[in-house]
Amino acid sequence: MEIVVCLKPVPEAETRLRAATDGRALDSEGVKFVLAGYDESALEQALLLKESIAGSRVHAVSYGPGPRTEEVLRAAIALGADLATWVEAPPGTALDPIAAARALAAAITSVPHDLILCGKQAGDDEAGLVPPALGELLSLPEFSSVVDLRWDAGTSRFRFLRSTEEGGERWESSGPCVMGLQQAWNDPRTAKLPNILRSRKATIARRPLEPVPAGPRSESERFELPAPRTGARMIEYKTPAEAAQQLVRLLREEAKVFP
Amino acid sequence: MPDFSLSAEQESLRDMARKFARTEMAPHAAECDKAARFPDEIYRKAYELGLMNLNVPTEYGGSGLGVLEQCLIVEELAHACGGMTTSVIANCLALEPIILGGTPEQKERFLTPFCAQYHFASFCLTEPAGGSDAGSLKTRARKDGDHYLLDGEKCFITNAPHASLYTVFATVDPDLRYKGITAFVVPRETEGLTTGKDEEKMGHRASSTSTVRFEGVRVPVVDRLGGEGDGFSIAMRTLDQTRTPIGALATGIAQAALDHAAAYSLKRHSFGKPISEHQAIQIKLANMAQSIHAARLLTWHAAWTIDHGSKGTLESSIAKCFASDAALHVADEAIQTFGGYGYMKEYPVEKLLRDAKLTQIYEGANEIQRTVIARELLRQYA
Numbered sequence: 310m311e312i313v314v315c316l317k318p319v320p321e322a323e324t325r326l327r328a329a330t331d332g333r334a335l336d337s338e339g340v341k342f343v344l345a346g347y348d349e350s351a352l353e354q355a356l357l358l359k360e361s362i363a364g365s366r367v368h369a370v371s372y373g374p375g376p377r378t379e380e381v382l383r384a385a386i387a388l389g390a391d392l393a394t395w396v397e398a399p400p401g402t403a404l405d406p407i408a409a410a411r412a413l414a415a416a417i418t419s420v421p422h423d424l425i426l427c428g429k430q431a432g433d434d435e436a437g438l439v440p441p442a443l444g445e446l447l448s449l450p451e452f453s454s455v456v457d458l459r460w461d462a463g464t465s466r467f468r469f470l471r472s473t474e475e476g477g478e479r480w481e482s483s484g485p486c487v488m489g490l491q492q493a494w495n496d497p498r499t500a501k502l503p504n505i506l507r508s509r510k511a512t513i514a515r516r517p518l519e520p521v522p523a524g525p526r527s528e529s530e531r532f533e534l535p536a537p538r539t540g541a542r543m544i545e546y547k548t549p550a551e552a553a554q555q556l557v558r559l560l561r562e563e564a565k566v567f568p
Numbered sequence: 569m570p571d572f573s574l575s576a577e578q579e580s581l582r583d584m585a586r587k588f589a590r591t592e593m594a595p596h597a598a599e600c601d602k603a604a605r606f607p608d609e610i611y612r613k614a615y616e617l618g619l620m621n622l623n624v625p626t627e628y629g630g631s632g633l634g635v636l637e638q639c640l641i642v643e644e645l646a647h648a649c650g651g652m653t654t655s656v657i658a659n660c661l662a663l664e665p666i667i668l669g670g671t672p673e674q675k676e677r678f679l680t681p682f683c684a685q686y687h688f689a690s691f692c693l694t695e696p697a698g699g700s701d702a703g704s705l706k707t708r709a710r711k712d713g714d715h716y717l718l719d720g721e722k723c724f725i726t727n728a729p730h731a732s733l734y735t736v737f738a739t740v741d742p743d744l745r746y747k748g749i750t751a752f753v754v755p756r757e758t759e760g761l762t763t764g765k766d767e768e769k770m771g772h773r774a775s776s777t778s779t780v781r782f783e784g785v786r787v788p789v790v791d792r793l794g795g796e797g798d799g800f801s802i803a804m805r806t807l808d809q810t811r812t813p814i815g816a817l818a819t820g821i822a823q824a825a826l827d828h829a830a831a832y833s834l835k836r837h838s839f840g841k842p843i844s845e846h847q848a849i850q851i852k853l854a855n856m857a858q859s860i861h862a863a864r865l866l867t868w869h870a871a872w873t874i875d876h877g878s879k880g881t882l883e884s885s886i887a888k889c890f891a892s893d894a895a896l897h898v899a900d901e902a903i904q905t906f907g908g909y910g911y912m913k914e915y916p917v918e919k920l921l922r923d924a925k926l927t928q929i930y931e932g933a934n935e936i937q938r939t940v941i942a943r944e945l946l947r948q949y950a
Contacts, residue, residue, distance in 0.1 A: 343583075380576065387580070499587055500580075502618030502631050509577045 310365040310460070310484075311421040314355040315413050315439065316385060318342035318377040319432040328532045334403070335433075335532060342377035344384045347428025347490060354458055354493035355426050356389045362460055368420055372396040372412040372518075373404065379513060387500035387508035394420070394514040402518075405527050406434070410442030415519050417447065422485050424467070429454050429489035440489035450482055453489040572868070578640055581633075585641040588617060589648035597649035600774035601919050604766070606730065607652065607774055614656045615686040619645070623660045623809065624667065628675055629683030635809065636871035639816035643864070646820025647827075650923030651772035653817055654930075655688075658726040658775075661810045661931070662689035665735045665751050668809070669793035669802040678753055682733055690731040692722040692780050693803055699724070700936045702737070702803060703746035707782060709738035714789050716740075716752065718760075718782040724930075728763045728778045732756045736782070737799045749799035753791045760785040771922030811884040811931055812874065815867040815891035818927040819860060822895040825902035825920045826856045832906055843905075852905055856898045863891035882944040889937035892927035899924045 320326070321341045329336040344352065352369065359365040369385035371378045375397065382393040396412045398404065417425060425447070430437035437453070444451025458469040461481070471478040472491050500508075542559070546552035561567045574582070592610055600607050614620055622638045624630020633641075638660070645653040666678050682689065698704050707720025718738050728734075733755055739748040754761060764779035793802055830853055833844035843849045870883035899921040903910035910917045928934045 376576070380580075383576075383580070499591075499617055500584055501616070502581065502584065502622075502633075503626070505580045505584055506577065506631075509580070 310358065310362045310423045311368065312355045312358055312365060313368045313370055313417055313420065313422045313425045314348075314352050314385070314390070315417075315425065315427040315443070316344055316348045316352065316369055316371045316381050317409070317428075317431045317433075317439075318371065318373055318381040319345050319348075321345070322432075326534060328534065333529050333532055342381065344381045346432030347430060348432065349428070349497040350493040351426040351428045351490040352385055352388060352390065353495070353497040354490055355424075356498070357494055358424070358458070358460060359389070359391075362462070366391040368392040368394065368422075370394045370396070370413055370416050370420075372398060372409050372416075374398045374400050374402065382513050383508045383511065384500065386511045386513075387505045388498060389504070392420075392514070393511070394516055396516045396518060398518055403528060406436045406438035407442050407525065407527070408521055410439045410446055411521055412518055413439065414443055414446040416516050417443070424484050425449070425487045427487070427489050429491050437489065440487055444487040447485075447487065449485055449487050451487040451489070452480060452482065454491045455488045456490075456492045457494070458488065458490070572865075574640070578637060581637055582640040582644055584617070585619065585644035586647075588614065588619065589644045593645065593648035593652050597652070597774070598916065598919070600649070601651065601771075602773075602913070604768065604773040606655070606766075606776045608730075610652060611655060611688075612686050620656055620686075621659050621663065621683050622657070624663055624679055624683055628679035630663075630679070634871070634875040635812050636868060636875055638813050639867050639871045642813045642816040643820040643823070643867075646817040647824045649774055650817060650821045650920075650926070651774035653820070654772050654926075655727055655775040657813060657817070658691070659687075659689050660813070661726075661806065662691040662731070662733070662735050664806040664809050665691070665793055665802045666753060668805050669751055669798060670753075674753070674791075674793065678733065687733065688727040688731040689733040689735065690725045690728045690780065691806070692725055692728075692734050692736040694722060694724050696721060696723045696779075700933050703749070703800065704742075705737060705739060705749065706742065707736070707738040708742075709740050709750055709752065709787075711740070711789075712786070715786045716750075716789065716792070718752065718754070718785040718787055720782050722780045722782075724767070724777055725763075725780050726930075727776055728780050729766060729776050731763075734761070734780060735793070736780075737803055738782075739799075740796050744797065746800040747797045749803070750796045751793040751799040751802045752787045753793065754782075754785060754787055758785050758787070770925060771919065772926050805879075807932055808879050808881050808884060809874065811888045811937075812867055812870040812880070814927055814931045815863065815870065815884070815887035818888075818891040818895035818924065819863045819867055821920050821924045821927070822856070822860045822863060822891070822898040825895075825899045825917060825924075826853065826860055828915075828917050828920075829853060829856065829902040829905040849905060852901050856901050859894035859898055863887075863894040866890050882941060885932070885937040885940045885944070888927075888931065889934045889941065892924070892934060895924035895927055896921065 321343045327336040355367045359367050367390045369390040394416050396416050427440045441451050454472045456470045456472050466481045466483050468481045544555050618631045621630035622633045626632035695705050709716045736752045736754050741748040760783040762781045767777045833849050836843045866887040870887035873883045874880035902917040909915050
């Protein structure tokens with residue numbers, strides 16, 4: 310099985326975020342970009358499927374500027390991806406999700422693909438637009454919030470659950486199809502040291518970004534950090550009973566949540 | 569100007585070690601410390617990721633890293649737990665004599681099967697009557713045909729109860745002092761080799777330490793490393809290679825102490841403001857940061873010196889000595905920043921002081937490091 314997994318480099322979770330001087334984007338100066346969140350799960354799931362289906366390959370594809378995009382692809386190779394394609398975004402390109410889907414779709418159409426896995430949403434903007442846009446651009450069925458993804462060799466179909474507000478929907482689909490993955494069978498693995506060393510020497514196919522046809526585009530107007538939270542009030546007390554009494558009084562008299 | 573930036577490869581190695589340290593080691597550090605538990609399952613994972621035989625060349629199944637890369641990894645591991653780090657990196661110390669003193673045939677015979685599976689090895693130099701004075705060791709090696717008979721006792725041997733291979737230093741003639749010291753490789757199953765009870769230690773309690781006794785242990789001549797009398801040189805050259813990562817281990821403990829202290833200082837209030845706004849605390853944090861920065865740079869420099877083909881005796885002694893003293897001081901100041909809470913086992917900093925203490929003692933006590941530093945220094949003036 311040929312599994313394509315789409316990855317997006319995102320700021321490390323511990324990053325102290327700042328707005329860039331134009332106030333319209335994240336200041337990426339000194340920010341460490343990593344493979345994280347649902348994308349990490351998508352890659353893990355791709356590797357698990359590869360390990361359970363003989364003759365499978367995992368092809369990591371990412372769109373973005375260097376060096377962060379190349380680094381994320383090397384991380385994917387260290388974890389077990391067989392191939393990697395980097396669709397290069399010129400430095401300073403605004404990373405509109407639909408433009409990203411177009412760039413990824415162009416790369417995917419030129420390689421074999423039985424399954425296209427993405428994280429259900431990116432760890433930074435959490436837009437969740439790339440998987441459905443990819444389905445649309447490639448004219449393939451698309452499923453979001455996928456968990457418990459299995460390959461049924463008997464029927465040659467994928468069987469999986471879609472996680473919804475109400476619970477879950479059980480689905481099956483033939484390939485190729487696009488999936489926005491919510492959770493892999495297990496926690497993402499850690500790359501082995503020798504594989505990290507090997508990944509540094511691996512070849513990454515580079516693809517220039519093709520001119521984007523005119524169409525709807527989104528543009529960031531302002532990027533600002535949420536205001537620091539205020540209004541917390543510490544209750545001074547000697548006994549838990551006294552704390553509860555004071556809390557009830559404050560909820561009734563000040564917050565007015567009780568009549 | 570020297571270039572202090574790390575390569576993308578070095579950064580990836582450090583990231584991987586950091587991830588392992590924070591997700592696999594740190595959550596169990598307090599529990600293993602309290603119970604003096606040797607977390608076999610964590611060490612097995614460390615082995616599977618390639619973190620255990622860092623210095624063994626790849627042709628024998630190790631990770632084949634330079635000393636600088638080892639330091640980057642060790643600092644990250646030690647940030648999570650000094651004791652676990654000691655057990656994870658002890659193979660590097662135990663196997664270095666084979667790397668330095670073994671023939672290609674011996675390396676193939678010992679290192680390849682060893683590295684192919686999850687195994688521990690122990691470096692057996694220190695004896696009950698002498699650690700720093702390695703030249704006066706008493707374990708005897710008596711030639712008996714095509715074998716040697718080993719008799720004696722080693723102590724404070726890291727991972728000894730769990731090891732499958734021991735590199736042992738014994739003397740063929742005590743009167744020859746250091747010229748009689750000879751190195752051997754002894755597999756665990758050899759008759760007459762026994763390990764003692766797990767020592768109850770002040771720190772590094774996730775690591776395991778015991779005595780190793782040799783009673784008429786028959787070692788084939790082909791398992792001797794180098795010639796008779798080469799052992800002292802092999803031991804010293806081994807320590808030249810492994811001392812610098814101990815500086816990195818100490819730096820990791822110190823960085824953890826600063827991280828805890830700085831975070832706590834922002835949350836803890838006194839006199840109407842966070843204690844981080846009091847100069848008394850700011851000065852502490854600034855001094856801690858300076859010590860750590862200096863320790864790290866000395867460690868990197870020593871590692872770089874060795875990776876560029878020098879013995880690095882002076883540089884590695886300075887790095888190990890400075891970083892371990894810094895770790896003790898920084899951990900102490902972290903406790904002081906926490907005040908009474910810092911003295912409580914419920915908080916993480918008192919463990920750091922106990923773990924830091926060992927870095928001043930093992931792999932050459934700091935008094936010996938200073939002797940070495942002075943000797944190397946005075947040589948330049950003589």
